[in-house]
Amino acid sequence: MILATGHPVRHFDRIDSTNLEARRLADTGECGPLWLVADEQTLGRGRLGRSWVSEPGNLYATFLFAIAQGPQAASQVSFVAALAVHDTVTKLRPELAPRIKWPNDVLIGGAKFCGVLPEVVGENPTRIAIGCGVNIAHAPEGTPYPVTALGADLAVATVLKELDANLTRRLAQWDEGRGFGATRTDWAARALGLGSAVTATSGARKITGTFEGLAADGALLLEEADGTRIPIHSGEVSFAELERQRRTS
Numbered sequence: 001m002i003l004a005t006g007h008p009v010r011h012f013d014r015i016d017s018t019n020l021e022a023r024r025l026a027d028t029g030e031c032g033p034l035w036l037v038a039d040e041q042t043l044g045r046g047r048l049g050r051s052w053v054s055e056p057g058n059l060y061a062t063f064l065f066a067i068a069q070g071p072q073a074a075s076q077v078s079f080v081a082a083l084a085v086h087d088t089v090t091k092l093r094p095e096l097a098p099r100i101k102w103p104n105d106v107l108i109g110g111a112k113f114c115g116v117l118p119e120v121v122g123e124n125p126t127r128i129a130i131g132c133g134v135n136i137a138h139a140p141e142g143t144p145y146p147v148t149a150l151g152a153d154l155a156v157a158t159v160l161k162e163l164d165a166n167l168t169r170r171l172a173q174w175d176e177g178r179g180f181g182a183t184r185t186d187w188a189a190r191a192l193g194l195g196s197a198v199t200a201t202s203g204a205r206k207i208t209g210t211f212e213g214l215a216a217d218g219a220l221l222l223e224e225a226d227g228t229r230i231p232i233h234s235g236e237v238s239f240a241e242l243e244r245q246r247r248t249s
């Protein structure tokens, strides 16, 4: 199948992980741009070394493409991809009013329905794989955070087509980093908890402060009570606003 943007789709009934397939293809010299889409994954991978439950009915897709910049540019792609998912749901289901949780989770009413896993899968040229898992027909059980799904009446192919169009537009806006200012502004307008209390957890370390925005490399800027700004590059963040919302819903 070829999408309206001209991007080909390689479809798998069942695969270990579309991100792993992207890496294997990159190892053979593949540059894309192309989509790898599976009905089911047996080894779906999530952030922070977690697994991603991948039963049929949801979207499991990876976009593989090359950039002229070095691999350091890839850290900004998280925000580009989260915006594309946000655009997609806003177009297909505007009443759901999604928000983005740093760095790239997309939530509805405080519950996650989409995860994004961008990885550098090749060098010279830099190849990036953006893995997207979108809960459409079902939300997995037993996750360490609340989850939801968009609704089984939405076709997986419809979500993929819309996501492809939006990702293409958002990647053009980003322009390999030259447009990151616009990406950052749009991301911030849709972000959860900006300007409010945030706690970042990385291993045993917990820091609380105010979420002040995004650094140029995509780090979350946390300002402590004494005014010290700490860039958070990885780990989990939780927002007082979100916890309050969860308790009252």
Ligand code: BTN
Binding pocket: 016, 017, 018, 019, 020, 041, 043, 044, 045, 046, 047, 048, 050, 052, 059, 060, 061, 062, 105, 114, 115, 116, 117, 131, 132, 133, 134
């Ligand atoms: C997260 O934990 O938030 C990221 C989840 C990313 C899941 C997607 S599904 C398609 C692609 N293949 C994988 O193995 N993971 C990503």
